[in-house]
Amino acid sequence: MIKTGTPYLYFYDECNDALNYYVDIFGAEILEKSTFEDVEYMEDENRKDCIAHASFKLGESVFLANDFLEKKSKDKHSESSLISIWLEIEKDTDIKLLEEKMLATGSKSITRLEETFWDSLYTKIEDKFGIIWELNAQR
Structure with a gap:
């Protein structure tokens, strides 16, 4: 039934940093990356550089990632x-x-x-x- 699964990673306004980290550590290949500004999602001017959508490859696997659309704080969520x-x-x-x-x-x-x-x-x-x-x- 299931054709495939793709991990989707969510970040607290750190997605771009995480993507750069995965490129540096794992040799990830960024396939696409759009900011909130690129997709015209501008509820908060301070978050215009946050990532609205990104995809990257690790080996043969594709991962998706973005920052939460609504401003969230890590403090209110589990540390693990x-x-x-x-x-x-x-x-x-x-x-x-x-x-x-x-x-x-x-x-x-x-x-x-x-x-x-x-x-x-x-x-x-x-x-x-x-x-x-x-x-x-x-x-």
Whole structure:
């Protein structure tokens, strides 16, 4: 029944920063990006550069992202993310490099990099935007 699924990430006026971070950390490819100003959604002039819609690729997967249309505060929402994104990484050296890059930029380790019972090298990291990334290098 289901043809496909696409993760849609929402941010608190940090979407552009998050997109740049994913380009830097994961080598993401930005496919499209429109600001509130571009789509003429201008309820608040101070938020004209917020992202109304963006898509990006990680490997063969496409992700969608935007800032909440209505101004929201992180303070009123749970500190923990309700989503994690699983990424299959090609080599052990790649996963180690990604972990180092993420931790060096303010992300926090949830599960330290370790060998698993399913014969992988694995780590779980929450990025500085609250998105949890599960990195797995299957052997």
